Amino acid sequence: MAASSSLTALHPHLAPTISGRRPAAAAQSQLDLLTLPAAGLRFSLRLNPKAAEVKVSSRRVGAIRSAVIEEAEGKPATQDLFEKSVNTIRFLAVDAVEKANSGHPGLPMGCAPLGHILFDEFMHFNPKNPYWFNRDRFVLSAGHGCMLHYALLYLTGYDSVKDEDLKAFRQWQSKTPGHPENFETPGIEVTTGPLGQGIANAVGLALAEKHLAARFNKPDLEIIDHYTYVILGDGCQMEGVSNEACSLAGHWGLGKLIAFYDDNHISIDGDTEIAFSEDVNARFDALGWHTIWVKNGNKGYDEIRTAIKEAKAVKDKPTLIKLTTTIGYGSPNKANSYSAHGSALGAKEVEATRKNLGWPYDPFHVPEDVKSYWSRHISDGAARESEWSSKFAEYEKKHREDATILKGIISGALPVEWEKAFPAYTPESPADATRNLSQQCLNALEQVLPGLIGGSADLASSNMTLLKMHGDFQNSSPQERNIRFGVREHGMGAICNGIAHHSPGLIPYCATFFAFTDYMRPAIRLAALSQARVIFVMTHDSIGLGEDGPTHQPIEHLMSFRMMPNILMLRPADGNETAGAYRVAVLNRKRPSILALSRQKLAQLGGTSLEGVEKGGYIISDNSSGNKPDLILIGSGSELETAAKAAEELRKEGKGVRVVSLVSWELFEEQSDEYRESVLPKAVYARISIEAGSTFGWERYVGKKGKAIGIDRFGASAPAGRIYKEFGLTAENVIAVARSL
């Protein structure tokens, strides 16, 4: 897609399905470019001539029903039609779960009134362009209730959920999988299901809105102005990640975040009283939220409306609306019990529910008056977007430079020549820790990537992640780009996933010690699954951190991510490789990256390069010829230097020694057979790997006859040099092992 495409279809890289194979790096890097002035000055991006032709304001679909738009809020359907329409949602969920004989009817039945009011009366969106930039975002954190969302997407006219999709609920390759998946179903913002993630993603979405609004809105032109709505259940409330994220949301005063807590008192094990007796609203008060309790979430339609209006009026705090509902509402024998939560009601109970709610229709039937009532959302949505596009055209005229930058964030197009920003290193450059080199890269990229934003989980000065030209993103300074996450790794990861999914051009990064990826692993996995380009900056990547000891020393972590699908595990060895790792991370728009970085100083090595990193594995030095070295030493990160040192010694003995940097297994395995053979020829069995981590898995590259030097126990508390020596991660040991081969 060229940068000159309309802003109304700006999500080109959300391909319909995630493939089992990793896309080739080459394909990944075919991203669109905005022209960057040669000087690469901060905030002076310009569109290239082609891009300047974008007709942002030209698209008007259908009649603009501005009267409807203006009056939509608070103008519900008549009571009868409303209840019929609410029951339509309930039965679409009941019928889909029944047909699949699998799923969760309880939440959609209980939350149907809320969903109806929210989507019909409050939310701004355009069903025919799910990626319209200024849409309100909706997240179903209680993802198991996804039939609620699918039913609403269907009724409002999204193309992603048609009649046949509802009938294919939870089936192979359907658009309506068992939990909401953004990469399968346009209209779904983020992937949820693992509890607590969605609310934290929503905090990220709301953060992105607040940040972009502060950066780009003008007194006369509010070009960014949307809400983030989220429904979360008891399970989400119990998960620690939600408390982490909500503490931050309160701290940041995310006034346009409105969370509905579906207080139905039932979780899988029964009444929540058996494990959850805290006062949730009081907790949120303590976290700095505005809180409301709607006691009759089943029938108190006007209370729901009033609560949402109140929430929107509170602009300095996020709002939690606790909505007491009945799970499985309408089911005479299963409502208010666990049995309505996670399985089909069963033919008999479905029948009883139809009778109970007065629903005479066949499965999946949508009454004509209901259909007709919802139909206005297609034209309303088009009109909304059109109105916004006009506004954007005006914005572009008045604020050309900002508009250009914003278009990059909206589209994900990278500035032309952005890659020139990377610092270059030679073996003469001073030795440095890759965490410091990472900071050089981040600060170089900040100047050319307006969407780069991030921070650390209270380790900014250890992870070296501060953007020096920026202040802190705070309630009073939301235009800034250094985010202070506090000691909340899990919340940090999930918030970054939300930021990444807000706009294709936002590039969130986040940092902690590599060992503490354990704390945020569910969020990292969801970044991989949901194709969120988050850059995980993980420093202190080995026993090299020294005295803090085994609790802080990663061992199994490198390997554990190498085997995770759709994520890049990069372990650069020096300045050039660190730059290369960032380059790869930015170019992989549908794949997150983890950078493992050293605490300790490392030499700048000869032979390393940005281009090498792109291939994942490459030769940094070799004194043999004909692709027949006597020995291949393979290293990564801090141990590449050790391999290089050992090679130097061994060459003095007349050996032909090749040193290979295996900076990313995933990228190397995407290369052609020929290339891989040129780096690691099959005929050469004498191979030694050295890496300060688990040797598990190294069989792949050293084979049965080679030897993996690494660490298969927990670390230890002592000065780093001592641990390296005790564990045999030294050039001397590599040489000894080489001689034994």
Next chain:
Amino acid sequence: MAASSSLTALHPHLAPTISGRRPAAAAQSQLDLLTLPAAGLRFSLRLNPKAAEVKVSSRRVGAIRSAVIEEAEGKPATQDLFEKSVNTIRFLAVDAVEKANSGHPGLPMGCAPLGHILFDEFMHFNPKNPYWFNRDRFVLSAGHGCMLHYALLYLTGYDSVKDEDLKAFRQWQSKTPGHPENFETPGIEVTTGPLGQGIANAVGLALAEKHLAARFNKPDLEIIDHYTYVILGDGCQMEGVSNEACSLAGHWGLGKLIAFYDDNHISIDGDTEIAFSEDVNARFDALGWHTIWVKNGNKGYDEIRTAIKEAKAVKDKPTLIKLTTTIGYGSPNKANSYSAHGSALGAKEVEATRKNLGWPYDPFHVPEDVKSYWSRHISDGAARESEWSSKFAEYEKKHREDATILKGIISGALPVEWEKAFPAYTPESPADATRNLSQQCLNALEQVLPGLIGGSADLASSNMTLLKMHGDFQNSSPQERNIRFGVREHGMGAICNGIAHHSPGLIPYCATFFAFTDYMRPAIRLAALSQARVIFVMTHDSIGLGEDGPTHQPIEHLMSFRMMPNILMLRPADGNETAGAYRVAVLNRKRPSILALSRQKLAQLGGTSLEGVEKGGYIISDNSSGNKPDLILIGSGSELETAAKAAEELRKEGKGVRVVSLVSWELFEEQSDEYRESVLPKAVYARISIEAGSTFGWERYVGKKGKAIGIDRFGASAPAGRIYKEFGLTAENVIAVARSL
């Protein structure tokens, strides 16, 4: 150690260091046995003749100074001596960090008064027996401040921390590592450092006390009666896991849990105001805790004393005492700033601090009057334990049966013949999901293992973890053994670590979906590192869970645990293997186990056995001879059946096919070379593995010429059978691959 040893030295398996190598299964299983009556009736354990000779009450060390004991609370040293003594703690920390040139002086300097008051005036312990059963437990959740704890262990007279240990702070193999490690330093209850873990461990310790007290105390004999104290910092408060655990502590009404929140307003990134502006005490009020705020934690000694007394008086709720302190108190230029947090003060500032606090002594010097003041704790502690031992002797006379059971819990000795409880299966036994077979095992073990206690993170009915003869552990029924953790996997894991570390005979288990081990990975890793025998019961262990889709389907998880040090990853295939897995899990007292269990029904296979599981890998069927099969099929869990089916077909074609169950890589790799060769002969290259998980790492067993059938992408939402077929995890595909080899 024989079961007849004194109860005063009941922690035989806490060897001084954790070795890189995994101990042989044989060594692990040499546990002490209590006699179990042949009938194996519930709660009718009896000691064998030898064990009956235990002289519980015979040990009296030193004079019993009961007057001192009774009056200890509230009788501090004179003000002058107290401040001198507090400064002793401060300077031991300052000097140790200075000598190591690494560490965290800030917290010990700020919390020295609290530590002093707590250890000197309130806590019950016996320095010469760190494992005395009825001791108060102390956890430093802010583990980086460990010099506070080391200084207190030193002053109170623990043998584990001597003068030379303080001087070896953070050095190779010292008793004073960079964070508290229970397996290195007797007197340390749990391993902390990763923030938020310690407070959650403390909840587990307090749970264990409440549970055991309810089960074993008699109206006239309170044999179990201790407090759990914990210090946590801002970082712990921000971590979600602490909120999870504290929500449960409030729910359970753990009145003997007293947490001190060191509110020093400084974290690594600076003032906590940049990321942490919530009202912590209000949050704890919402969680059902009693809360207190001591505003002058630096000098308000009497306020601290009053607060602790108040906390002890509140018996129906845990108490949070927020203590506002100054980090690095006493350092004229670094107090109240980040620079006092995590590095040595530096010679100059140490000097300035000495001047500022009026400390004329050399590094590590403890003034004689201070030494003398603390010295009473050795005799006091001995007297306390002795007094308790007398009480226990009386208890044993009056309540012989309970005493026998309790001694098993205290000592960790297993009842004789406990293993006979396991159900046995034949190929004719009905096919069943291993999660159901797991429940059969748990309910069989419950009858012979009085220390078995556990539950699920709101998935009891899916994980099949309920003990049918027991009710729920709740505030009003703490004697029960089914724990309801709510949707709090991380808190659950950390709480179970605390339970395991409370008493050697407590065997906690906890459950969720296998994919959600991601949520609790830090706790699982700490179980492994700290040698906590927790049984992680992980069901829905593959794409076999079907429609819930990729968010719920583990892929990389099996492998990611196989590479984690000191933990057993077990994936049983049927009833016999499930029983074998539990047997191994119980016998490995210093190593946690993860059981990956199927949601779907599996056939009972011929050739599987408990004994096979103990070896990790073994032959379940073979039609070849001379250890020379044409083909070896290796499977685990649900795919072992697939391998067996494929073998049957291939044998019809005249092939010699061996089927190997690789139920635990760790155990298999601990076997002799000969045994491993007898199962997987090196000469046989034709090998196929089949496992519904990542193929990463299978090179180790299938080699370059073999083939691993598995899943290297995320899963999908569809009926399980369909996904298995689409992903090629079928006997047909195994056969096709076999033909291609």
